[in-house]
Structure formats: structure tokens, C-alpha cells
Amino acid sequence: MSxxxxxxxxxxxxxxxxxxxxxxxxxxxSARFAVKPVVDALIRLREAQGKMNSSNEMLVLQDRRLSLLESEMQHIGTALERLAEAQEFQARLGAPLSVALPTARPAPAGAAPE
Structure with a gap:
């Protein structure tokens, strides 16, 4: 070039x-002000998805806790039935016998006692 x-x-x-x-x-x-609403919307979307995931996790956790409580209640019911049976057995052991014992018959008059 000249x-x-x-x-x-x-x-x-x-x-x-x-x-x-x-x-x-x-x-x-200009780009910052034009893109900011889009970025904010994406952030809110991710937060909402995070809340949904955490609420789903909470539901799974609550279901698990409920099933554990149900199994514990079933175990307690079984133990209570066994305890009632044991108490009934103990009550039968301690009850007086109501079996009729043979009574002694008076010996006839001329018989020798054995």
C-alpha cells in the first residue's frame, strides 16, 4: 500500500x-437485558424441578416409614396375642382342679380294713 x-x-x-x-x-x-428474563425463567424451572424431585423423595421416604410402622404394628399385635395365650395358660395352671376325686366308701360292717 502506498x-x-x-x-x-x-x-x-x-x-x-x-x-x-x-x-x-x-x-x-443490550444482550444482558434481553437474555436475563430467559435465564431467570430457566433458573425458576430448575428450582421447580428440584422441589418436585425433593417432594417425590419425601413421598418415597414417607411410604417407607409407613411400611415400617405397619410391620412394627403387626409385630406388636403378634406379640400381644402370644402374651395373651401365655397369660391364659398361666391362669389355667394356677386354677384349682375341679376333677372329682373318688370318695371313700364306708366299709361294710364285718369287713376287715385293708
């Missing part, structure tokens, strides 16, 4: 540099 061509391009190059220095921040702020 020096004359450089002299004619110098103001154009200076203008381009100034335009870039000014336009880059303007474009960045």
Missing part, C-alpha cells in the same frame, strides 16, 4: 476502532 492510501484509510480505521470501543459495551448491556 502512503497516500494509508492516509485515506487512517480516519476510517480510527472511526472503526472508536465504533468498536463504544458498540461492544452497548451490545453487551
Amino acid at each position: 502512503p497516500q492510501e494509508l492516509e485515506t484509510l487512517a480516519p476510517l480505521i480510527g472511526f472503526a476502532i472508536c465504533a468498536f470501543i463504544i458498540s461492544i459495551p452497548v451490545v453487551a448491556f
